[in-house]
Amino acid sequence: MHELSLIANLFEILEEKAAEKEAKRILSVKLQVGLLSGAVPELLKTSFDIYKKDTIAAEAELEIIEVPFKVECNVCQTQMIKDDLVAVCDACGSIDLKTLQGTDLFLLKMDVEI
Amino acid sequence: MIKKEVLVLKDLLGSNKAVAKEIREQLSARGILVLNLISSPGAGKTSLLEALADLLRPEFSMAVIEGDIETERDAERIRAKGIPAWQITTGGACHLEAKMIGKLSPEIPEGLDFLFIENVGNLVCPASFDLGETIRCVLLSTPEGDDKPKKYPQVFNSSHCLLLTKTDLVPPLPFDIELARSEALEINPGLQTFALSSVSGAGMREFADYLIASLHKLRQDHA
Numbered sequence: 001m002h003e004l005s006l007i008a009n010l011f012e013i014l015e016e017k018a019a020e021k022e023a024k025r026i027l028s029v030k031l032q033v034g035l036l037s038g039a040v041p042e043l044l045k046t047s048f049d050i051y052k053k054d055t056i057a058a059e060a061e062l063e064i065i066e067v068p069f070k071v072e073c074n075v076c077q078t079q080m081i082k083d084d085l086v087a088v089c090d091a092c093g094s095i096d097l098k099t100l101q102g103t104d105l106f107l108l109k110m111d112v113e114i
Numbered sequence: 115m116i117k118k119e120v121l122v123l124k125d126l127l128g129s130n131k132a133v134a135k136e137i138r139e140q141l142s143a144r145g146i147l148v149l150n151l152i153s154s155p156g157a158g159k160t161s162l163l164e165a166l167a168d169l170l171r172p173e174f175s176m177a178v179i180e181g182d183i184e185t186e187r188d189a190e191r192i193r194a195k196g197i198p199a200w201q202i203t204t205g206g207a208c209h210l211e212a213k214m215i216g217k218l219s220p221e222i223p224e225g226l227d228f229l230f231i232e233n234v235g236n237l238v239c240p241a242s243f244d245l246g247e248t249i250r251c252v253l254l255s256t257p258e259g260d261d262k263p264k265k266y267p268q269v270f271n272s273s274h275c276l277l278l279t280k281t282d283l284v285p286p287l288p289f290d291i292e293l294a295r296s297e298a299l300e301i302n303p304g305l306q307t308f309a310l311s312s313v314s315g316a317g318m319r320e321f322a323d324y325l326i327a328s329l330h331k332l333r334q335d336h337a
């Protein structure tokens with residue numbers, strides 16, 4: 001359950017950005033969560049709701065966009081979506097693949113009241 | 115009320131990654147090889163370090179950072195071997211983070227060869243946190259079962275080497291070493307794999323030689 005640490009990092013970024021924009025409060029937050037990022041969207045939501053109390057985002061909604069795990073074959077350049085981390089190209093069988101998306105966690109945007 | 119949309123696009127692990135990068139650059143420049151050991155509780159991380167001490171020293175020096183939720187016990191085991199050890203107790207957190215290592219880095223002695231970081235026993239959460247290591251090792255012990263790589267893929271995917279530990283227990287344990295190895299390689303074809311036992315000593319020399327070769331390579335790259 002490292003989601004609470006991730007949410008703590010999120011709040012550091014939120015508070016910094018809110019101060020920069022001189023926001024009165026944060027209304028909503030949008031995250032992009034890779035399906036193979038190792039973080040569970042439900043646990044991120046629960047952690048967010050625990051953490052937000054008494055912060056500038058106390059009433060904010062967390063929206064999560066889940067992104068699939070996508071790779072590109074370095075041999076035949078085929079791009080494909082994978083359900084798991086097994087590293088074999090569907091087209092040519094090569095094991096030389098590079099990750100395009102689906103393993104990261106990004107704060108995309110927030111709506112604030114100014 | 116004036117509502118405004120603020121675009122951010124920031125990695126939630128960005129601050130951890132930045133600290134980890136700094137640690138890796140500093141310690142690599144000092145010629146220290148840093149290893150991050152990850153496994154479920156009890157897979158044999160501390161026992162491995164105790165056994166390695168006898169193979170690496172006196173020719174090479176080592177130090178250990180121990181991460182645990184509670185107690186100083188693992189650090190005491192390491193100190194009992196005459197090896198400097200720092201204990202980080204996370205007080206509940208299921209993983210170490212780079213800033214915890216960063217706080218200790220001024221205390222790391224000059225001329226050290228190997229710095230081992232024993233992560234909190236957990237096969238899931240530590241995988242997301244770079245600690246500034248040059249080599250990440252995942253340990254899988256034979257009593258846990260040979261099906262674990264596919265069930266916990268992140269940590270196998272992000273590691274450089276896989277240690278199948280407690281091989282002295284096979285048989286009677288029905289652990290298929292080749293199956294575990296091949297399924298881990300399907301997830302991460304670049305994994306270096308070792309099968310070893312801290313109790314019988316089997317496979318330990320080969321792993322120690324890999325560490326020594328990795329240390330030489332690090333120093334060549336940073337010469």
Ligand SMILES: Nc1nc2c(ncn2[C@@H]2O[C@H](COP(=O)(O)OP(=O)(O)OP(=O)(O)O)[C@@H](O)[C@H]2O)c(=O)[nH]1
Pocket residue numbers: 153154155156157158159160161162188234235236279280281282283310311312313314
């Ligand atoms: N048979 C056998 N037992 C082992 C081996 N390595 C460790 N053990 C035993 O496994 C148990 C756990 O070993 P530790 O080295 O404490 O494991 P750990 O991964 O450091 O545990 P945590 O720090 O609590 O996560 C101990 O009872 C060890 O004696 C091995 O190679 N063979």
Ligand SMILES: [Mg+2]
Pocket residue numbers: 159160161188232
């Ligand atoms: Mg231990």
Ligand SMILES: [Zn+2]
Pocket residue numbers: 073074075076077078089090091092093094
């Ligand atoms: Zn291909």
